[in-house]
Amino acid sequence: MGYIRKEKEGEFDFNKLPEGVYFFSGQEGFVKVKVDKDGNQSWDLQNWFSSLDPDKNEEEHQKTIQEIKRRLNADTGTINPPKNLAKRISTNPFKQ
Numbered sequence: 001m002g003y004i005r006k007e008k009e010g011e012f013d014f015n016k017l018p019e020g021v022y023f024f025s026g027q028e029g030f031v032k033v034k035v036d037k038d039g040n041q042s043w044d045l046q047n048w049f050s051s052l053d054p055d056k057n058e059e060e061h062q063k064t065i066q067e068i069k070r071r072l073n074a075d076t077g078t079i080n081p082p083k084n085l086a087k088r089i090s091t092n093p094f095k096q
Helices: 058-071 083-090
Strands: 020-026 029-035 041-044
Touching: 020 058
Parallel strands: none
Antiparallel strands: 020 029, 029 041
16 A cells, blocks of 8 residues: 655545545544545444434535545544644643
8 A cells, every 4th residue: 555645734635545444533533434446435434423413414424524534634644633622622621
């Protein structure tokens, strides 16, 4: 399997992934992406926290996928926390 280099911060070209199965993890769970020999992708969001709501429709799942793609750290393969969650974690919980 080849190495794919990101072009800019926050960019990872999912369209150039070679055939295979990929796992990406973050604080909200993990996602599985299957890429077939034609480059078609199948996203499994079953273990991603925000997609556990059974009332979500396909459009909301596509928004979740785009958000994951945007937050992926191509160097480590991990999904960065959302901006508002990252700020909350670093604050002092005892401070009022």
